[in-house]
Amino acid sequence: MPDALLPPVAEPTTAARTVQVRPRTEGWQQQRGADGRPLLQFASPKRGKPPVHLADLTPEERRARLVELGLPAFRAGQLARHYFTRYTSDPAEMTDLPAAGRDELVQGLLPELMTEVRRFTTDRGDTIKFLWKLHDGALVESVLMRYPGRITLCVSSQAGCGMNCPFCATGQAGLTRNMSAAEIVDQVVRANRVIADGALGGKRAGETTPERVSNIVFMGMGEPLANYNRLMSAVRTMVAPAPEGLGMSARHITVSTVGLVPAITKLSAEKIPVTFALSLHAPDDHLRDELIPVNSRWKVDEALDAARAYFDATGRRVSIEYALIKDMNDHGWRADLLAEKLNARGHGWVHVNPIPLNPTPGSVWTASEPAVQREFVRRLEAAGIPTTIRDTRGKEIDGACGQLAATEA
């Protein structure tokens, strides 16, 4: 048959692309406020405060704390060295401290903040998810991942979360409480200890250099910018040179948010050049109002303006996180609209990380088809937007973003 007589090849995706799946919860009820909209919790419920720990304090405050406890101030530096460089809070390992009063000294500045409840290992030992119990029984998680050339820890910043995103296991139960700065930092110190003990797999044969967490992503439980002051105190301790802190590079710390605009503006003024990630997931308010309830407070354009201002203030290229969800937000026109909105704010300031969701048969929250993912990326790239599909390591153990809901079961 001559070509002209062949039936036109139907664009297989055209019909599918007109489908609009709306976000909804599955198997649980989203809490609603008096106005009928999904409830947003910004304030942390009042609960007993965790014990004050060295990692909550500046070096001066640590010394003052020891004096307050009737202990010699100069010991603060020794304790900091043990904690930040040897990853220990065990008095038995601190043989440079006088035996008399050592336990009181350690208890005074390094009280136990969390106990390990469970450890799940996957990816042939390269990924470990930790379940921690805090002093008041609240549960949080962190996920440790080895990649070529780096070791990343995904940390929690709140127990639970008040942002109520309909796809998110963490958001279901609401906000239990803000974590203290030391509880945030302790996740890193504990992970470093696990690495030092050789429990993270994948180390190259013959490799003898000491290893530790090199990259932090605030993509565990909680909305980091809703716990702003403690987040920033933790970040300052992470970047403070050893032995006063962990001596990490701010560039290797990624703070992500669903778009708390005033807090993004504050972060821009901090002069700590962390990597900033905006979890956008939709370029239009119509969809994003449902997908990310906080969009009812700060709209897409406001969040993008704040993200661009972050770049202007820090020179750090901003990441836009975009989970690709079948027939919900993966339409070609949405890729075009996203590119248009980003380009309208200039070039070279942003890149997009599409995140392929896990295929979940029967769920509205399921993976975009591979061809649709490719088309989404193609459109962004054609519009000049640097785009990298993100690894979703940890998904086998429910450790991927938005899937952290700590249970002891």
Ligand code: SF4
């Ligand atoms: S997706 Fe993030 S911001 Fe939304 S409820 Fe879950 S943890 Fe909170």
